[in-house]
Amino acid sequence: MTRVLLIVLPALLVMALLPLGVGGYILGLLTLGYYYAVFAMSWDLLFGFAGEVNFGPSFLIGVGAYTAALLNHYWLWPIPVCLAAGAVAAVAAGAVLAVPALRLTGPYFGLVTLVAVLLLQNVLVLFAGITGGEIGLDLPDVLAIDENTNYYYALAFMTVSGGILFGLSRSPVGLILQASGQDAIEAAALGFNVAKHKLTAFCISAFFSGLAGAMLIFYLGTASVGTVVDIAVGVNVIIAAVLGGRRTIIGAAVGAIFLIGAGEILRPLGQLSTFVVSAVALIVILFFPGGFMGRLLQAGGRE
Amino acid sequence: MTALLEVKGLFKRFGGLVAVRDIGFSIQAGEILGLIGPNGSGKSTVMKCIMGIERPNAGEVKLDGVDVAGWPTHRIARHGVGIVFQHARPLHRQTILEHIQLALLPDNLFMLRTNHALIRRAEEIAARVGLSRVMHRLPRTLPFADLRRLELAKAIARNPKVVLVDEPFAGLTSGEVADFSDLIASFRAEGHAVLLVDHNVKGVAALVDRVLAMYLGERVAEGTAEEVMRNETVRRVYLGGKIETSARPEREGKDRTPLLDVRNLGVLYGKATALEDVSIHVGEGEFVSVVGLNGAGKTTLFNAISGLVPSSGTINWRGETLTGRTPGAIARGGIVQCPETRELFGDMSVRENLDLGGQHQTVAEAERQLEWLFALFPILKSRQGQAARTLSGGEQQMLAIARALMMKPKLLILDEPTLGLAPVILEQLSKALETLRQTTDITVLLGEQNVTFALPHADRVYVLEHARIVWEGDPARFAEEAGAGYL
Numbered sequence: 176m177t178r179v180l181l182i183v184l185p186a187l188l189v190m191a192l193l194p195l196g197v198g199g200y201i202l203g204l205l206t207l208g209y210y211y212a213v214f215a216m217s218w219d220l221l222f223g224f225a226g227e228v229n230f231g232p233s234f235l236i237g238v239g240a241y242t243a244a245l246l247n248h249y250w251l252w253p254i255p256v257c258l259a260a261g262a263v264a265a266v267a268a269g270a271v272l273a274v275p276a277l278r279l280t281g282p283y284f285g286l287v288t289l290v291a292v293l294l295l296q297n298v299l300v301l302f303a304g305i306t307g308g309e310i311g312l313d314l315p316d317v318l319a320i321d322e323n324t325n326y327y328y329a330l331a332f333m334t335v336s337g338g339i340l341f342g343l344s345r346s347p348v349g350l351i352l353q354a355s356g357q358d359a360i361e362a363a364a365l366g367f368n369v370a371k372h373k374l375t376a377f378c379i380s381a382f383f384s385g386l387a388g389a390m391l392i393f394y395l396g397t398a399s400v401g402t403v404v405d406i407a408v409g410v411n412v413i414i415a416a417v418l419g420g421r422r423t424i425i426g427a428a429v430g431a432i433f434l435i436g437a438g439e440i441l442r443p444l445g446q447l448s449t450f451v452v453s454a455v456a457l458i459v460i461l462f463f464p465g466g467f468m469g470r471l472l473q474a475g476g477r478e
Numbered sequence: 479m480t481a482l483l484e485v486k487g488l489f490k491r492f493g494g495l496v497a498v499r500d501i502g503f504s505i506q507a508g509e510i511l512g513l514i515g516p517n518g519s520g521k522s523t524v525m526k527c528i529m530g531i532e533r534p535n536a537g538e539v540k541l542d543g544v545d546v547a548g549w550p551t552h553r554i555a556r557h558g559v560g561i562v563f564q565h566a567r568p569l570h571r572q573t574i575l576e577h578i579q580l581a582l583l584p585d586n587l588f589m590l591r592t593n594h595a596l597i598r599r600a601e602e603i604a605a606r607v608g609l610s611r612v613m614h615r616l617p618r619t620l621p622f623a624d625l626r627r628l629e630l631a632k633a634i635a636r637n638p639k640v641v642l643v644d645e646p647f648a649g650l651t652s653g654e655v656a657d658f659s660d661l662i663a664s665f666r667a668e669g670h671a672v673l674l675v676d677h678n679v680k681g682v683a684a685l686v687d688r689v690l691a692m693y694l695g696e697r698v699a700e701g702t703a704e705e706v707m708r709n710e711t712v713r714r715v716y717l718g719g720k721i722e723t724s725a726r727p728e729r730e731g732k733d734r735t736p737l738l739d740v741r742n743l744g745v746l747y748g749k750a751t752a753l754e755d756v757s758i759h760v761g762e763g764e765f766v767s768v769v770g771l772n773g774a775g776k777t778t779l780f781n782a783i784s785g786l787v788p789s790s791g792t793i794n795w796r797g798e799t800l801t802g803r804t805p806g807a808i809a810r811g812g813i814v815q816c817p818e819t820r821e822l823f824g825d826m827s828v829r830e831n832l833d834l835g836g837q838h839q840t841v842a843e844a845e846r847q848l849e850w851l852f853a854l855f856p857i858l859k860s861r862q863g864q865a866a867r868t869l870s871g872g873e874q875q876m877l878a879i880a881r882a883l884m885m886k887p888k889l890l891i892l893d894e895p896t897l898g899l900a901p902v903i904l905e906q907l908s909k910a911l912e913t914l915r916q917t918t919d920i921t922v923l924l925g926e927q928n929v930t931f932a933l934p935h936a937d938r939v940y941v942l943e944h945a946r947i948v949w950e951g952d953p954a955r956f957a958e959e960a961g962a963g964y965l
Contacts, residue, residue, distance in 0.1 A: 342590070343590070346589065346590045346591065346592070347579070347580075347583050347589040347590070347591075347592060347593075348586075348587060348588075348589050348590060350572065350576060350579070350580050350583070351580065351583060351585075351589075353569055353571075353572070354569060354580055357567070357569055357570075358567050360531055360551070361563065361567060362552075363530075363531075363550070363551035363552045363555065364529060364531070364551055364552075364555050364560070364561045364563075365555060365580065365581050365632065365636060366552050366555035366556045366585055366636065367552055367583075367585050368550075368552045368585055369552065371585075371587070372587070375587050422571065
């Protein structure tokens with residue numbers, strides 16, 4: 176635990192001081208990265224701890240984002256209310272999806288979540304008159320115009336969400352969740368209601384995904400399928416979490432920031448940049464399944 | 479005094495197979511009941527039905543007077559049943575102490591802070607099972623016996639009224655067995671009801687108050703350990719009737735290089751020693767039986783020979799080492815294994831299964847081989863067009879052997895061909911093996927726990943026990959020298 180704090184606190188301090196010495200362009204990039212970090216951390220709670228692969232993180236993100244966007248666009252609800260509504264909608268949609276899906280075993284849970292994304296994407300495109308379709312939906316309100324303010328919103332949001340998710344993962348509940356994920360029969364034989372714990376994990380994951388999705392669109396000023404719903408968004412979230420280190424929560428955040436950063440640094444390569452980032456991800460997953468943070472957090476004097 | 483656990487009229491079907499038929503028993507507080515039976519007898523299914531891992535089709539499971547049959551596992555666990563699994567499957571990243579803490583936690587979503595009283599309690603339990611020295615280590619750094627201790631510690635932490643223990647001594651050394659016996663006896667002393675599930679009476683005789691013996695899903699005997707060991711049906715199930723032997727005189731070429739020569743073979747499964755310093759040899763044309771109880775290491779030995787599990791030591795085939803060869807190359811070299819799980823292609827017809835076995839031969843050769851096999855197993859000829867899945871257990875076994883023979887092996891390895899078969903089928907299978915032995919010069923290595931089946935055909939017998947060869951010799955001498963261990 177102290178080891179984790181020793182790594183995280185200095186890193187957060189550096190991040191907090193960045194606006195003093197870094198240009199607006201990089202700050203904007205990191206702002207995006209921090210929201211992705213929350214997506215990836217939420218996903219890791221489900222995959223790393225509950226052992227369920229959610230192939231559709233962008234379903235939860237998208238429901239949260241579009242709920243907030245529609246409320247703000249048509250009824251001009253204030254941002255905080257829209258954010259809360261987005262998070263609640265994501266939890267509700269997640270629960271509706273998870274209750275039947277968690278009854279399935281093996282790869283079927285993953286497939287259900289994948290299909291859910293496709294459905295959401297189709298609905299948004301079909302009702303383009305209301306949702307803006309492929310073009311997206313303009314938002315009358317934005318979080319802030321100033322880059323520094325936006326940066327600090329994102330940093331604070333990531334820090335608080337990460338703190339809660341990490342704390343949860345290290346709590347007794349996190350222990351039960353890991354047991355349920357690794358061996359459901361054994362966990363049940365120890366008297367734990369596996370379905371209840373997994374469903375709760377799914378709802379918590381949905382809450383932070385939806386909230387982050389809603390925050391993201393108020394930062395961007397527009398909600399579009401390409402930024403919050405598309406399968407590619409979900410794939411990036413998954414790659415980020417696995418790249419950073421499964422079952423570490425913090426690793427997921429590192430992976431997400433790395434992924435956004437690398438994509439930008441390699442932008443001069445054009446189309447090739449995606450290829451390079453994917454290749455790096457593949458190599459890490461094949462040869463270092465623990466990810467960036469896997470070894471770092473694990474070797475903590477326990478053996 | 480009412481029983482803590484009372485099971486009545488328990489039935490469990492898997493498809494058409496009745497795994498458990500009308501089983502009933504009761505266990506009082508402070509009593510240990512042994513539930514024994516050979517592989518496939520349904521004893522593990524009974525245990526799973528009690529724990530709620532399987533739903534019984536009919537019957538009652540009364541826990542302190544409440545019928546819990548059909549409840550979900552976690553509710554049954556909360557109601558007071560604990561299980562010690564045979565295979566420890568610990569979490570990878572949690573220390574031993576955290577595992578014990580986990581077992582102490584209530585089923586609550588709002589347990590966000592670690593409670594210090596809980597940690598102290600976990601430490602006490604670790605001390606009780608002898609894990610205090612290693613409680614801050616990760617499971618993968620611990621030896622097998624300590625992982626088994628951890629399973630016991632979890633059961634103690636749950637403090638259930640009824641404790642189910644699955645094969646408590648599998649894979650342990652004799653010193654460890656004594657330790658574990660003491661721990662299990664302490665459950666009894668504290669007034670828990672204990673159900674021990676094991677393969678044979680002998681292993682648990684010293685510990686149990688009563689024994690219930692099962693065979694093919696049914697109860698065959700109940701009483702004290704001595705009574706059950708004396709019981710005629712039990713003796714027949716384990717030892718069969720009178721053991722007949724017919725070893726042929728030493729075959730020629732005894733002093734030449736044996737066909738298969740295994741020396742100082744060792745296999746580890748993670749922490750567990752599956753084979754230790756095993757040396758066997760099989761001469762050309764010889765029929766050798768390896769006899770051993772479940773878990774003794776027979777299948778591991780065969781898999782090591784076939785190149786399916788990594789091993790230390792040397793395996794020589796016709797004087798050349800097999801080290802580094804792929805399983806496919808070994809099979810093409812003439813060693814064909816007929817695995818205990820049969821591995822038939824269920825949706826293909828009998829004929830298609832056989833044709834697959836004959837793939838490496840010319841059409842004419844395969845035809846001739848098929849002809850010969852249909853003479854050996856006439857039933858397969860009449861079943862040619864049927865899907866393999868729809869055959870009876872005995873027919874499936876014959877098909878598995880026939881498919882292996884299609885490959886014209888030099889050495890045929892048969893792993894527990896009698897598993898789960900009715901006695902009448904055993905006779906047919908036995909006749910076929912005898913014909914095979916008399917009419918061909920094939921070399922056979924047979925692994926069996928059913929001694930009556932293994933001995934009649936054998937020229938030589940090895941006894942495998944707890945990963946080691948403990949006896950080797952003539953089948954005629956087996957009954958007096960090694961037979962006692964088989965009840």
